[in-house]
Amino acid sequence: MDDAVSVELAQRLREELPTLLDAGAVAGADAVLADIVERGRRGERVTVPLLTYVRGVPALRQRAGELVPADGQRGVHPPPGVARVPLAPRYVCPNGDYEYFRIDVARPVPTCPHDGADLVADGAAA
Incomplete structure (x- = not known):
């Protein structure tokens, strides 16, 4: 205020x-x-x-x-700039039945929980 x-x-x-x-x-x-x-x-x-x-x-x-009109923030303002979600690499099952987004590079890319196939990098990120 x-x-x-x-x-x-x-x-x-x-x-x-x-x-x-x-x-x-x-x-x-x-x-x-x-x-x-x-x-x-x-x-x-x-x-x-x-x-x-x-x-x-x-x-x-x-x-x-x-x-005093409440703005829902109770004195806290959002950080400056534009908020963006970090992009995570996408890995997919070659059989097309599973996708995995790797948000932590310390964790290995898992295998497909459905058929055990190794996931491959899709090239797309979300």
């Missing part, structure tokens, strides 16, 4: 404080969130302070989870 989203979240939580917290806790929470909003508008980094505060107040933590 970036700081602009954090500022919006803090502002939205401030608006909803009377419905989320007891009357006695609203003033203190409003002061903390107002400070975070102000600091964020000045360009300071506010995501960590906001999340730290919100995690400590169960009602705010729950509401923040509802307001």
